[in-house]
Amino acid sequence: MTRNDVRLIRTRLAVLAAVLITLWSYAAYVSSQDAVDLLRVRALADTLGQPIDRLILSLQTERRxxxxxxxxxxxxxxxxxxxxxxxxxxxxxxxxFTKGRDLRLLSAGTVRDRAGELVRRLDGLGTTRSQVDTGRLDQSATIAGYDEVIDVAFRVYGPEWGAYESGLAADTRAVIARWPAPGRCSPGRTQWSARP
Structure with a gap:
């Protein structure tokens, strides 16, 4: 083998190594993004999704x-x-949730904003209650007031559960939505039915 042949082999090996390192880095990046999204979706389901479900059911019961x-x-x-x-x-x-600082939810700012809007609406629920108790609201206005709060609660659920969207995160959300914890219910503005 001549020196040129050795140099050519070394160059080819270096190029191949660079390609392999690039491919490995890309695969590691994609995998880490999916893992982060999976943690975020799970954290949102635990810290916000299930409480929102309980709140909507409670609001609907109170409205009725x-x-x-x-x-x-x-x-x-x-x-x-x-x-x-x-x-x-x-x-x-x-x-x-709105006061919490869960590190898994650092990029869930939009969801946190919608939850903050829901809290502001919930703060106004006391006024509706006192107007009901003093007879200053009729039945249709009362129901409309509860409907507005419930609509805001439903809007907390949105497609943007984080800055990065992956197929794994979307699939995970679909599985979580389809097979919730006992007592969770299926979406619908005015009627929710508990799933078996």
Whole structure:
């Protein structure tokens, strides 16, 4: 072998090594993005998705009992007081999320903004309740008020669960949405039915 042949072989080996390192780096980058997205989706499902589901169910229950109360005696009943307490407990979980600083959710700013808007709407729920209790709201205005809060709660769910979107994250969200924890329900603005 001549020196030129040795140089040519070394050059080819160096080029091949560079190509392999580039391919490995790209594969590692894609895999790490999918892993980060998977953690983010799981964290959102645990810290926000399930609490939002509980809140929506509580709001719908409170809306129904409030409408029944207005149609009847018009005075708060023990059932209505209990429904309001359930809504307040669910709302507390959403408030915790907006104050939290989970490192897995650093890029979930848009979701956090929508959750913050929901908290602002929940803060106004006390006004609706007091107007109901004093007879200053009729049944249709009351239901419309609850519907607005519920709509904002549904809007917290959005396609942008993070800055980076991958097929794995979308598939994971679909699986989480399809097979939720017991007691979770399927989306619908005015009626949710519990899944078996």
């Amino acid at each position: 009992i409030t409408a029944e109360t207005l149609a009847g005696a018009g005075q708060p009943t023990p059932a209505l007081v209990g429904a309001r307490e359930g809504t307040d407990r669910a709302a507390a979980e959403i408030r915790e």
